[in-house]
Ligand SMILES: *[C@@H]1O[C@H](CO)[C@@H](O)[C@H](O)[C@H]1NC(C)=O
Ligand SMILES: *[C@@H]1O[C@H](CO)[C@@H](O)[C@H](O)[C@H]1NC(C)=O
């Protein structure tokens with residue numbers, strides 16, 4: 001683990017150097033984009049994202065402590081998704097409190113070497129759903145590891161709860177996987193838009209062509225990519241050449257969870273995460289909506 005931590009610190013320092021030139025603009029909270037954002041729902045979904053880090057039995061029995069208490073009515077018919085080859089995981093199930101099927105993708109667990117390998121595998125590969133789109137290979141493969149289970153299990157939930165809503169969420173690597181799940185779940189949902197899609201601390205998933213394609217789809221009625229202050233992960237992999245990654249739209253940026261948020265104007269907005277001069281605060285990555293994600297994920301195994 002020590003080696004991994006050292007690696008992360010070195011990697012993040014390099015990243016900081018590349019972003020030092022970006023200057024932070026004024027501190028006014030503003031809304032330049034008109035897209036729907038339901039903060040209370042996003043907060044509830046952050047609870048599901050955090051719960052996805054817990055052990056399968058604690059998720060299925062909904063006794064995972066604080067992450068589960070965020071949504072105290074829990075999840076019925078929970079299915080734990082796991083691919084041991086890729087070390088990708090998540091869960092799906094029905095939330096009676098929301099009358100919604102929830103699909104939550106787990107992020108990088110600090111002790112999973114395979115997850116770190118997925119994260120740093122920044123080679124771009126051709127993305128089969130759109131022409132000339134390229135995506136981060138590690139995130140896409142991590143998602144593909146769960147795709148078969150989603151295709152097998154989501155329709156069972158849909159059959160049992162045909163009129164319920166569908167919500168998708170994830171944090172970190174799980175946020176990247178949640179983005180990749182959009183076209184798949186959209187299709188499984190009878191080509192009907194997903195009701196809400198909120199993720200937290202997402203890295204960049206694809207290139208400009210992927211961004212352009214994604215923004216033209218109607219995968220979700222409402223979606224947002226929530227970022228917290230100097231969280232380093234949204235800055236990875238880099239925008240700069242030769243990486244040339246770019247975020248999908250609908251960034252929602254928080255300086256803190258006790259102050260107003262910004263609905264950001266463009267996928268890379270200088271008033272939001274992209275304008276943070278030294279984005280290397282790892283605790284910001286692990287404190288969305290005020291929980292201590294690291295402490296919770298260690299205690300809910
Ligand atoms: C968030 O969860 C709480 C607790 O289950 C619930 O009362 C509330 O209605 C939920 N809010 C939204 C917007 O889903
Ligand atoms: C796990 O992922 C690999 C690589 O995508 C895939 O070949 C395999 O079928 C997956 N296993 C399960 C159980 O889904």
Ligand SMILES: *[C@@H]1O[C@H](CO)[C@@H](O)[C@H](O)[C@H]1NC(C)=O
Pocket residue numbers: 216217218
């Ligand atoms: C998405 O919805 C808009 C408005 O209803 C429509 O014009 C557009 O063609 C749809 N895009 C796709 C890819 O279906």
